[in-house]
Amino acid sequence: MGLELYLDLLSQPCRAIYIFAKKNRIPFELRTVDLRKGQHLSDAFAQVNPLQKVPVLKDGDFILTESVAILLYLARKYKVPDHWYPQDLQACARVDEYLAWQHTALRRNCLRALWHKVMLPVFLGEPVSPEMLATTLAELDMALQVLEGKFLQDKAFLTGSHISLADLVAITELMHPVGAGCQVFKGRPKLAAWRQRVEAAVGEVLFQEAHEVILKAKDSQPADPTLKQKMLPKVLAMIQ
Template sequence: MALKVYYDLMSQPSRAVYMFLKLNKIPFEDKVLALRKGEHFTEEYARINPFKLVPVIDDNGFVLTESVAILKYLACKYNVPDHWYPRTDLRAQAKIDEYCNWQHLNTRGSAAMLFRELLIIPRAKNQPIDMGKVEKYRKLVRKAVTGIETHFLKSQPFLCGNDISIADILGACELIQLYAVQEENLYESSPTVKAWMQRVRERHQSVFDESSKMVYRAHDVTKSSLGSNL
């Protein structure tokens, strides 16, 4: 039975899992959910994931609901190149775990909320953008970018060392979400982080761009409605 993957490419963690699968040529059955249509709120999907979020994998009846756990499971099961998530080098593995744990309340906790405040919440509730909250999350994004620059990257090319890992695709997928709402200056203002983002993209550009196509589309749509003076 094929590995089933439930996802929406507008979801940052979904993109990371999708990208990992594509890069490592792991076969899977697409189970695309349109979050904008509320397809993740159906009773049928709630039986698969009671949290009603994406991504989710169903590996022959084994269901896993968290993107970091999914990536580690896939890396180990499919024996992918060791740079993604080292199996025997415990220190290298721990550095990846360090970023994956840190990112929830930092890279993801700030960038995802800024995206929601600028695009999702105003459209869903048909109300003006709350600039107080926008400024709050901009400040948190800047703090996260500083953390990425000074603690994780320092003088190395990738977040956890000299080669790309699951940490890099998780981090890049979170920050590229800001491009969708004209806020990419928040990470591009750091030459170190900007260069790292470009490095991740160029490493696997065709898959990165395919995974990010909905982000690029959203960028074009919001260009007229969200200006630099926002």
């Protein structure tokens, strides 16, 4: 059995892995796990990942979870171009620095923005107070300031003159609030220009393909009551 990737392109880390594999012509079998149907909560998927989360990589008998670990595994196994995850010690450390920061900063805030603005009220039918939404968007704004001020600065990409895993992870995160209708690039010309460079480096067709699902998130159908009961506690724990 060849490489299998368990993904749902609603998920931002799944989009990063999908784009990375496609861009680098890594052959894989896509195993779609529909989060909005609760397929990740099934007993069958728990046999693949007991944590009941995507993404998951399965390479023969080897199973790997956690998106950054999967990206690094693919980069190392398939000998992708060096700019994605450089061999140079300090250049590599810059990518690692961003990947370490984003977990509890940009990812958390982008995820909360999507759920508080769209997925909780539309998909799960749970109201979000204006105060909660305002706090979430203010925290997202602070994370964007750090992204632009510390990491991007005046460079073409987050860690230098070429696209890296840092850029790919960052842009897929930012498309979460974009999918919720947030104007994250408005009034941020440096960040907007960076987005255009990342999209061009990835390829516009692939970029749009990977983000088609999230850009239609506002059109999600309400979850049925049984699924809502199963999902709501997990969602609230995830976005707290």
